[in-house]
Amino acid sequence: MTETIGRSQTRARAQDAALRQRARAVIPGGMYGHMSANALPPQYPQFYQRSLGSHVWDVDGNEYVDLMCSFGPMILGYKHPGVEAAAAAQHADGDTQAGPAACMVEAAELLVGRVAHADWAMFAKNGTDATTTCLTIARAATGRAKVLAAAGAYHGAAPWCTLRMDGVTPEDRANLIYYTFNDIASVRRAMDQAGGDAAAVIVSPFKHDAGFDEELVDPGFARELRALCDRAGAALIMDEVRTGFRLHDGGSWEPIGVAPDLSAWSKAIGNGYPVAAVLGSASYSEAASRIFVTGSFWFQAVPMAAAVATITAIREEGAVPAMQRTGTMLQDGIERQAAEAGVQISLTGPPAMPNLRFAGDDNLARAKTFCGTVAEHGVLVHPRHNWFLSAAHTDADIERALDATWQGFRAVRQQFGEG
Amino acid sequence: MTETIGRSQTRARAQDAALRQRARAVIPGGMYGHMSANALPPQYPQFYQRSLGSHVWDVDGNEYVDLMCSFGPMILGYKHPGVEAAAAAQHADGDTQAGPAACMVEAAELLVGRVAHADWAMFAKNGTDATTTCLTIARAATGRAKVLAAAGAYHGAAPWCTLRMDGVTPEDRANLIYYTFNDIASVRRAMDQAGGDAAAVIVSPFKHDAGFDEELVDPGFARELRALCDRAGAALIMDEVRTGFRLHDGGSWEPIGVAPDLSAWSKAIGNGYPVAAVLGSASYSEAASRIFVTGSFWFQAVPMAAAVATITAIREEGAVPAMQRTGTMLQDGIERQAAEAGVQISLTGPPAMPNLRFAGDDNLARAKTFCGTVAEHGVLVHPRHNWFLSAAHTDADIERALDATWQGFRAVRQQFGEG
Numbered sequence: 144m145t146e147t148i149g150r151s152q153t154r155a156r157a158q159d160a161a162l163r164q165r166a167r168a169v170i171p172g173g174m175y176g177h178m179s180a181n182a183l184p185p186q187y188p189q190f191y192q193r194s195l196g197s198h199v200w201d202v203d204g205n206e207y208v209d210l211m212c213s214f215g216p217m218i219l220g221y222k223h224p225g226v227e228a229a230a231a232a233q234h235a236d237g238d239t240q241a242g243p244a245a246c247m248v249e250a251a252e253l254l255v256g257r258v259a260h261a262d263w264a265m266f267a268k269n270g271t272d273a274t275t276t277c278l279t280i281a282r283a284a285t286g287r288a289k290v291l292a293a294a295g296a297y298h299g300a301a302p303w304c305t306l307r308m309d310g311v312t313p314e315d316r317a318n319l320i321y322y323t324f325n326d327i328a329s330v331r332r333a334m335d336q337a338g339g340d341a342a343a344v345i346v347s348p349f350k351h352d353a354g355f356d357e358e359l360v361d362p363g364f365a366r367e368l369r370a371l372c373d374r375a376g377a378a379l380i381m382d383e384v385r386t387g388f389r390l391h392d393g394g395s396w397e398p399i400g401v402a403p404d405l406s407a408w409s410k411a412i413g414n415g416y417p418v419a420a421v422l423g424s425a426s427y428s429e430a431a432s433r434i435f436v437t438g439s440f441w442f443q444a445v446p447m448a449a450a451v452a453t454i455t456a457i458r459e460e461g462a463v464p465a466m467q468r469t470g471t472m473l474q475d476g477i478e479r480q481a482a483e484a485g486v487q488i489s490l491t492g493p494p495a496m497p498n499l500r501f502a503g504d505d506n507l508a509r510a511k512t513f514c515g516t517v518a519e520h521g522v523l524v525h526p527r528h529n530w531f532l533s534a535a536h537t538d539a540d541i542e543r544a545l546d547a548t549w550q551g552f553r554a555v556r557q558q559f560g561e562g
Numbered sequence: 563m564t565e566t567i568g569r570s571q572t573r574a575r576a577q578d579a580a581l582r583q584r585a586r587a588v589i590p591g592g593m594y595g596h597m598s599a600n601a602l603p604p605q606y607p608q609f610y611q612r613s614l615g616s617h618v619w620d621v622d623g624n625e626y627v628d629l630m631c632s633f634g635p636m637i638l639g640y641k642h643p644g645v646e647a648a649a650a651a652q653h654a655d656g657d658t659q660a661g662p663a664a665c666m667v668e669a670a671e672l673l674v675g676r677v678a679h680a681d682w683a684m685f686a687k688n689g690t691d692a693t694t695t696c697l698t699i700a701r702a703a704t705g706r707a708k709v710l711a712a713a714g715a716y717h718g719a720a721p722w723c724t725l726r727m728d729g730v731t732p733e734d735r736a737n738l739i740y741y742t743f744n745d746i747a748s749v750r751r752a753m754d755q756a757g758g759d760a761a762a763v764i765v766s767p768f769k770h771d772a773g774f775d776e777e778l779v780d781p782g783f784a785r786e787l788r789a790l791c792d793r794a795g796a797a798l799i800m801d802e803v804r805t806g807f808r809l810h811d812g813g814s815w816e817p818i819g820v821a822p823d824l825s826a827w828s829k830a831i832g833n834g835y836p837v838a839a840v841l842g843s844a845s846y847s848e849a850a851s852r853i854f855v856t857g858s859f860w861f862q863a864v865p866m867a868a869a870v871a872t873i874t875a876i877r878e879e880g881a882v883p884a885m886q887r888t889g890t891m892l893q894d895g896i897e898r899q900a901a902e903a904g905v906q907i908s909l910t911g912p913p914a915m916p917n918l919r920f921a922g923d924d925n926l927a928r929a930k931t932f933c934g935t936v937a938e939h940g941v942l943v944h945p946r947h948n949w950f951l952s953a954a955h956t957d958a959d960i961e962r963a964l965d966a967t968w969q970g971f972r973a974v975r976q977q978f979g980e981g
Contacts, residue, residue, distance in 0.1 A: 169682050171847045176856025180662045190664055194656040202664055213658045216858055221656065228937040237613040237640065239632045239834035241942055244599045245609055245621055245625055251588040263588050266943050268687040268836060271858040279721060283729030300855045301720065302698060307854040310702035317733040384858075410858050415658035417836055417859035428590045435726040436719045437595025438688040438801075439635055440836035503585060523660055546795055 146551075154519060155203040159188045162202060173413035177214055178366035183526070184186035184515025194221035199523070207523045208540045208547075210473075215385055215410035218466075220457055220535025226414045229452035233445045244444035245454040249451050253424055253500075254412075257454060258394045258400035261422035262359050265431060267441050270384035271299030273407035273419040274345070276436050278303075280405060280423065281343035281378035289337040291344040291377075294321040295352045298345060298382050300472040322348040325358060325436060327367045334375055343378040343405075344368060348386045348395035349493065353528045354507075355387075356500060357492030365401040378427065381406040384419070388412065389466060389495045389531070392458045416449035432493050462534035463495075470494025470532040485561040498529040501555065513551035520547035574622040580622060587912040595719075596633055602945070603934030607657035614847050616954040618942070627941045627959045627966075629892075631950035634804055634829035637885075638875055639954025645833045645871045652867035654925045663863035669870050673841055676873060677813045677822035684850060686860050689803035690718030692826035692838040693764070697722075699824060699842065700762035700797035703849035708756040709751060710763040710796075713740040714771045715825075717764060717801050743769040744777060744784045754795055762797040762824075763787060767805045767814030768912065772947045773926075775919060776911030778818065784820040791823070792888035797846065800825040803838070806876035807831065808885060808914045808950070811877045835868035881953035882914075888960050889913025895964040903971035904980040918949040920974065932970040933978050 166189070167173040173189075174181060180189040188201035196543060197220055199209045205208075212218065233246060267273055278290055298304040300317035320336050323329040324346070334341055346368060350358035355450050358361035372379040381403035386395050388411050394402070404427055409419035417440075422552035423431055457463065464562035471494045481488040501509035516525055524545045584590040585608070592608075593600060599608040607620035631637065638645060648720035652665060686692055697709055717723040721734035739755050742748040743765070755762055757838035765787065769777035785806045791798040800822035805814050807830050813821070823846055828838035831930055836859070842850055876882065890913045900907040905928075906921035929945035929970055941963045943949050 165667045169674050171682050172851030178861045191659040191661050194659045199660045209660050217660050239635045240610040240613045241628050242610050248584045263590050278727035302581040305854045309852040310698035312707040314733045314736040318731055318778045432591030433728040435724045442597045491580050
C-alpha cells in the first residue's frame with residue numbers, strides 16, 4: 144500500500160480564511176446548516192470554487208475527490224453531460240415562468256413509471272417540503288393527527304423534525320410519537336399510544352442517523368410495519384430523501400417487496416438541480432388534491448428537465464450497480480486498512496452510502512483526526528455523517544481515496560494508539 | 563381607444579389540453595398550488611413554452627404580456643442579460659457543490675448593505691422557509707412561543723400558515739393569535755391574550771390578501787406596532803416575500819422610518835432563480851446561530867450569483883421608479899376604462915402590485931369574465947390575486963395591456979350590465 148501521494152500536505156487556505164472572516168460579519172455564526180464547516184477539522188474548506196465529475200476545487204484551488212456528493216444531490220457526477228444538455232435546453236426556453244412547462248408532466252410520468260408504489264407525483268423544492276407534505280396528505284386522508292417516527296431519525300429541518308430544539312415549541316412536536324427502528328414491538332406500543340388517531344408511520348429505508356452506525360432494515364420489520372399500518376388505517380410514509388435512487392432505481396424497499404403509501408424524494412433526483420417530489424398511491428390522490436402546498440419556485444422548469452434526464456440516466460447508465468461496485472471497493476479497502484493499522488472501526492450501511500465510526504470515539508476525536516488527514520490528502524469525507532458514492536467515481540478515485548484513508552488511519556494510530 | 567388588436571380571439575389550445583389530460587393521470591387534481599389553472603377561466607393556459615423580457619408563450623405558441631411576473635419572481639424581465647451572465651458564469655464553475663461558493667458571502671454583504679435594518683443574512687429556498695425561520699429565530703431569542711399574525715394574511719404554505727385546513731392539526735396553529743391589519747387596538751388585544759408569551763408579531767408591508775382590496779399601511783399603525791413590540795420584548799417580523807424590492811430598493815417600510823427586527827425575502831430577489839433570505843438585526847444574530855435550519859439546495863451557488871446581479875440591477879437600472887411609472891400608467895388607464903364602460907371597480911394597492919376587484923362580484927364571475935377576455939387578447943392578469951409589474955414592461959406593453967383590459971371591461975358590461 145503506497146504511503147505517498149503526489150500533492151502537498153500543507154494546502155493553501157488564505158482565500159477560504161478571508162471568506163470565512165467576511166462571512167462571520169454578515170452570516171450568523173459564520174455559516175449554518177449541514178454545510179457549515181464550523182464543527183469540521185481545520186483542514187476542511189468552507190467555500191468551493193468549482194466542480195467537475197467526481198471532483199471539487201475549493202476557493203484556494205485545492206482539488207478533492209468528493210465522497211460527500213454535496214450530501215447526496217450529486218449522483219451522476221458534477222456537470223453530467225446528459226443532465227446539463229437537458230437543463231440547458233429547458234433554460235433556453237424558460238425556467239420560472241407564468242406556469243409549469245411540459246417537462247413537469249414528463250417528470251411525473253417518469254417517476255410514476257419508475258417507482259412501483261407511485262400512481263401520482265407532486266413537486267416541491269426541499270426534502271423537508273416533501274416529508275411535511277406527506278404528513279399533511281396522510282392527515283387530510285385519515286382525518287387523524289398523530290404521526291409515528293423513529294427516534295433519532297432525520298426527516299428535515301422544519302420545527303416538527305429539526306435536529307435542535309432552539310425555537311421549537313412543544314406544540315410543534317405534540318403529534319409525534321416515537322418508535323425504535325427495526326423494533327416492531329415499539330411501533331405497536333406507539334400505535335397503542337396514538338389510540339386510533341394515527342395518521343401515518345414515517346420510516347427511512349434504512350437507519351442513517353448521523354453519529355450512529357447505519358442499520359439496514361430487517362425485511363420482517365418492514366412487512367410487519369406495512370401490516371400494522373393496514374390494520375390501523377394509517378399511511379406508511381417512506382422518507383427517500385437521502386436514499387432515493389442510490390440503492391435501487393425504483394423505491395428502496397421494492398427488492399424486499401414492501402410498498403409505502405406515500406414517499407418523499409429530493410437530493411439526487413435532479414443531480415444537484417433543486418427539486419423534491421412526493422409520490423403516492425391512488426387512494427391518497429384525492430386528499431393530495433385537497434391540501435394547499437406551494438412555493439414560488441416549485442414549478443421551475445429547469446430542475447424538472449434535469450430530473451427527467453437524471454432519472455433516465457440512472458437506469459440507462461447503470462448508476463446503481465456502478466455505485467455498488469465502487470462503494471464495495473472502498474469498503475473492502477477501508478476494512479483492510481483499519482485491520483492493518485490496528486484501529487478498531489465500525490463501517491456500516493450500503494456500499495453507496497457508507498458510514499465510518501471509530502471504537503470509543505464518543506467525542507469524535509478519532510473521526511476528526513481521520514477526516515482532517517483525509518481532507519489534507521485531497522479527499523472529502525465526513526466525521527459524523529454518512530458518505531455518498533456517485534456513478535462518476537472511478538477506480539482511480541477509489542484508489543486515491545484509499546491512499547488518503549490510509550494516511551488517516553496512520554494518523555489515528557499515531558495519535559490515539561492501537562484499538 | 564382602439565377596440566381591435568391584431569391577433570386572433572380564438573387561440574390554439576390543443577397542446578395545452580393534451581398536457582392537462584396527461585397531467586390529470588399523474589398529478590393530483592391535474593395541478594396544485596398557486597399556479598394551478600383549475601380555477602381560472604378556460605382562456606388561460608396551464609403550461610408554458612418559453613419566456614423573454616415581459617412576454618411569455620404558452621405550449622400552443624400563444625404570446626402574452628405577462629402582468630403576473632411568475633407571481634412575483636420576475637422583476638427585471640425574463641432572461642435579463644446581466645442576471646443571466648452572472649448565473650452562467652457561476653454555473654460554469656459550479657452550482658450545488660460540497661459547500662457554498664464565495665457569492666453567498668457577496669449576496670449576504672449586498673443585502674446587509676441594501677436593507678437598513680439588516681446586520682446579517684441567511685439563505686433558503688422557499689418564502690415559507692424564510693417566514694418559518696423568522697418565527698423560529700424569534701422563539702429562540704425570546705424563549706416564548708406565541709406569534710401574532712394578521713387574520714387572512716398569507717405567510718406561506720406550511721401547516722402553521724397555509725390557506726386550507728385540510729391536513730392541518732389544531733396544534734399547528736395553537737401558538738398563533740390573530741389581529742387586524744392597520745388596527746393597533748386589535749394588536750394590543752392579541753398581545754394581552756399572549757400574556758407575556760409573545761415571541762413575535764409578523765406583518766406584511768401592506769395588506770395583500772388574495773380576494774380582497776389591498777390596503778397600504780397606516781404609518782401610525784407601523785410606528786405603534788414597533789413601539790408595542792419594543793415594550794413587549796417581542797420581535798417585529800416583516801414578511802417581504804411578495805413585496806421585496808418592488809416598492810423600494812431597501813426594506814419596504816424604510817420610507818416611513820419603521821424597522822423590523824427580522825425580515826423574510828424571496829420571489830424577486832433572484833429574478834426567477836430559486837432563493838429566499840432571512841435578514842436580521844444584530845441582537846437576533848446569536849439566536850439565529852443556535853437554531854438548526856437547512857436544505858439540500860440552500861447553498862446552491864447559481865441563485866446567489868443571480869441574486870447579487872438582480873439586487874444590483876434593481877438599483878442601477880432604476881427598477882423601482884420604472885415599475886412605479888408603468889404601473890401608474892396601467893392604473894390610470896384601467897380607472898378611465900372602467901368609468902367609460904360604466905363598470906364599478908376597486909383598483910387598489912401600489913402601482914407595482916395592483917389588485918382589481920369588481921363591485922358585487924363575490925363569486926368572481928365578473929373578474930373571471932374580465933380576466934378570461936384579457937387572456938384571450940394576449941395579456942396575463944389574475945381574477946383573485948394581485949398583479950405584478952416588472953422593470954421590463956414597456957409603454958407598448960402597457961398600451962397592449964390596456965387594449966386587452968378594454969375588451970375585458972366591454973365583456974363585463976355586456977354580460978353583467980352597468981354597475
